[in-house]
Amino acid sequence: xxxxxxxxGVSKHYEPHIKAVDNVSLSIQEGEFVAIHGPSGSGKTxxxxxxxxxxxxxxxxIFLDGVEPKGIQDxxxxxxxxxxxxxxxxxxLPTLTALENIEIRMYGIVKGSxxxxxxxxxxxxxxxxxxxxxHKPSELSxxxxxxxxxxxxxxxxxxxxxxxEPTGNLDSKTSDKILELLTTLHRSRQITLIVVTHEKEIAxxxxxxxxYVDGKxxxxxxxxx
Amino acid sequence: MYFLELxxxxxxxxxxxAFFTIVGISxxxxxxxxxxGLARGMQGACREILVERGTHIFAxxxxxxxxxxxxxxxxxxxxxxxxxxxxxxxxxxxxLMELDTGQIIFVTGWPLQSYLWKGVRLEKGRLPHHLDECxxxxxxxxATALGYDVGTEFAIRGKNFTVVGxxxxxxxxxxxxxxxxxxxxxxxxxxxxxxxxxxxQIESLHDPSxxxxxxxxxxxxxxxxCFVEGRSVSDNNKMLQIFRAMAWATSVVALFIGLAMIIxxxxxxxxxxxxxxxxxxxxxxxxxxxxSMILLEGVLLAACGGIVGTLLGIVGIHxxxxxxQVRGFIYPLVDGGLIMEVxxxxxALGLIGSIYPALRAxxxxxxxxxxxx
Numbered sequence: 001x002x003x004x005x006x007x008x009g010v011s012k013h014y015e016p017h018i019k020a021v022d023n024v025s026l027s028i029q030e031g032e033f034v035a036i037h038g039p040s041g042s043g044k045t046x047x048x049x050x051x052x053x054x055x056x057x058x059x060x061x062i063f064l065d066g067v068e069p070k071g072i073q074d075x076x077x078x079x080x081x082x083x084x085x086x087x088x089x090x091x092x093l094p095t096l097t098a099l100e101n102i103e104i105r106m107y108g109i110v111k112g113s114x115x116x117x118x119x120x121x122x123x124x125x126x127x128x129x130x131x132x133x134x135h136k137p138s139e140l141s142x143x144x145x146x147x148x149x150x151x152x153x154x155x156x157x158x159x160x161x162x163x164x165e166p167t168g169n170l171d172s173k174t175s176d177k178i179l180e181l182l183t184t185l186h187r188s189r190q191i192t193l194i195v196v197t198h199e200k201e202i203a204x205x206x207x208x209x210x211x212y213v214d215g216k217x218x219x220x221x222x223x224x225x
Numbered sequence: 226m227y228f229l230e231l232x233x234x235x236x237x238x239x240x241x242x243a244f245f246t247i248v249g250i251s252x253x254x255x256x257x258x259x260x261x262g263l264a265r266g267m268q269g270a271c272r273e274i275l276v277e278r279g280t281h282i283f284a285x286x287x288x289x290x291x292x293x294x295x296x297x298x299x300x301x302x303x304x305x306x307x308x309x310x311x312x313x314x315x316x317x318x319x320x321l322m323e324l325d326t327g328q329i330i331f332v333t334g335w336p337l338q339s340y341l342w343k344g345v346r347l348e349k350g351r352l353p354h355h356l357d358e359c360x361x362x363x364x365x366x367x368a369t370a371l372g373y374d375v376g377t378e379f380a381i382r383g384k385n386f387t388v389v390g391x392x393x394x395x396x397x398x399x400x401x402x403x404x405x406x407x408x409x410x411x412x413x414x415x416x417x418x419x420x421x422x423x424x425x426q427i428e429s430l431h432d433p434s435x436x437x438x439x440x441x442x443x444x445x446x447x448x449x450x451c452f453v454e455g456r457s458v459s460d461n462n463k464m465l466q467i468f469r470a471m472a473w474a475t476s477v478v479a480l481f482i483g484l485a486m487i488i489x490x491x492x493x494x495x496x497x498x499x500x501x502x503x504x505x506x507x508x509x510x511x512x513x514x515x516x517s518m519i520l521l522e523g524v525l526l527a528a529c530g531g532i533v534g535t536l537l538g539i540v541g542i543h544x545x546x547x548x549x550q551v552r553g554f555i556y557p558l559v560d561g562g563l564i565m566e567v568x569x570x571x572x573a574l575g576l577i578g579s580i581y582p583a584l585r586a587x588x589x590x591x592x593x594x595x596x597x598x
Binding site: 046049052055072073077078080081083085091093094095099100103104105107108113116152153156 | 591595
């Protein structure tokens with residue numbers, strides 16, 4: 001397996017003395033399913049944001065495919081082409097339909113409105129929501145919104161999906177379905193999956209679990225193969 | 226979905242705010258069209274008057290802003306006529322007078338033998354023949370406004386005059402002026418042997434160098450006078466210049482108000498969409514794409530306001546020009562050039578108005594923006 005993501009001595013502090021990420025170094029291989037598990041407020045989301053270039057670390061280096069991205073433009077290109085992001089609160093645009101929410105991620109990557117629409121419909125079908133294409137997020141359940149968010153994350157065929165508490169706003173039954181979907185996608189498409197969670201059951205599905213407390217990785221264990 | 230559809234969707238989420246912003250921009254653009262159209266109309270009418278009457282060079286006192294206040298010795302006409310290349314000179318007296326019935330009107334006076342009478346296109350009646358008949362010619366608009374016809378008698382400062390002719394539709398001033406034989410007007414205004422300006426005809430009308438030479442010669446011989454080619458009078462007329470400057474100033478103020486409305490609307494919109502902009506950044510939208518989305522919203526608002534405002538402006542000033550109180554005094558001129566200026570001004574308005582909000586959107590920190598509530 002080749003190294004996809006590498007963090008070297010990464011730190012991020014908030015005023016006055018909160019160490020959200022404290023000298024973290026780690027390496028993630030292509031095709032891994034990594035769970036970053038820890039209590040609320042331990043800095044997991046900040047670490048995920050740093051991995052995606054949404055937040056800049058105070059110190060340290062990040063490498064993707066062995067290359068260190070420089071600046072906002074590099075990061076936005078990487079996020080649009082190589083990464084998918086799934087948020088706890090779904091973060092769909094409320095004025096757009098399910099289909100349009102997926103399509104807007106493809107601007108500048110997939111040429112042609114009809115091709116974007118075709119791909120978005122295909123993705124909706126994959127997450128089982130093709131019949132909800134013209135519905136706005138306010139007309140959808142939490143589980144449906146998260147499935148659309150996953151479809152949006154997949155839109156540009158990324159190598160890596162970063163999911164921040166993807167089941168945090170869902171009931172247990174829906175959570176299971178979402179996790180099943182993410183796991184299936186990870187296996188079928190060989191997508192590297194990094195999930196931040198405070199729930200042990202979710203972490204237990206991962207092939208590797210990083211226990212994260214007060215900005216530090218305190219353990220790195222292999223989970224389910 | 227095309228990228229261009231997004232600005233529509235974004236603006237339509239607050240339809241009332243977008244609507245009132247468009248109304249504001251329309252008012253600004255409408256005012257621009259109205260004021261500038263009127264200024265150009267006045268300028269065009271002024272040029273048309275002199276061209277129609279056959280005046281090649283117009284002479285008036287230097288330093289005079291308002292011809293109504295001009296007072297020149299009528300005898301200068303003979304001296305001007307003696308300059309080589311000048312064929313005819315006609316004195317002209319211009320004034321504003323109050324009829325005994327209370328209306329205030331423009332009056333102009335020409336010598337009975339002046340070539341200027343030849344340019345008068347009569348709709349009814351005839352031209353004055355001699356001074357004893359106290360005859361005048363009325364412009365069509367003023368005749369309609371006053372309800373006078375050929376044969377009507379009226380009084381100014383207790384002296385009776387008879388309408389012997391009514392001018393056909395022509396340039397603005399002709400339609401709103403009472404034309405007197407100059408002697409009668411000089412008596413009436415107590416300006417014996419005084420005139421406001423001279424209308425000059427020359428031989429070599431189509432030879433620009435000859436015109437320049439004659440104007441140069443006249444300027445040298447009569448340094449107290451200003452000599453301007455007939456078709457350029459409107460460009461040199463101080464009153465028109467002031468009117469034009471005021472029209473521009475008012476229009477610019479109106480456009481600034483439109484600009485402020487665009488900035489305000491888009492800033493509010495960006496603020497409301499902080500979280501959404503953060504999401505777009507997080508899913509990998511290039512900063513330029515976010516910038517162009519906001520710029521397009523601004524241009525779209527301005528374009529809608531520009532189209533409505535242009536239509537309102539054109540319809541508005543033509544509608545106003547129909548009122549009897551102003552008919553003939555305002556002369557709207559909205560041509561392709563003005564519309565092109567409006568299109569460019571509106572485009573610039575939208576672009577400039579959206580730059581700051583767009584830059585604000587681009588500079589948002591994605592992580593903080595996503596957490597924004």
